[in-house]
Amino acid sequence: MTYAIIETGGKQLRVEPGRFYDIELLSAQPDEKVTIESVLLVQHNGEVTIGQPLVSGAKVEGTVMRHFRGRKVIVYKMKPKKKTRKKRGHRQEITRLMIDSISLNGSVLASEAETAPTADETAEAPAQTAAE
Secondary structure, three states: OOEEEEEEOOEEEEEOOOOEEEEEOOOOOOOOEEEEOOEEEEEEOOEEEEOOOOOOOEEEEEEEEEEEEEEEEEEEEEEOOOOEEEEEEEEEEEEEEEEEEEEEOOEEEEEHHHHOOOHHHHHHHHHHHHHO
């Protein structure tokens, strides 16, 4: 299993190809390709590459699926016996990003096509269990 740890929006995420992640808002349109080059760690077949602070030559490519707003967070401040109350809400802007591939020094280590099972593999799996 191949994965990478990236930094985006001031947060660090562990990402794998073929999965989507909700991150801070990116300035990209839906269905647009995005390349993230702030990669902190890459793990491929037990071989770990750690950056100091970033892995040179590593990048993670993804596709923006959509933009939306997160759940509302209520902030309520009150001072007792002073008749002072403040109630404010906040909804964070979020981008859903599908990770397409992880590459290191120009060679693709893992891509979405490699990790997703093909139609032939899914059709063979029930047939094998029925034969047993």
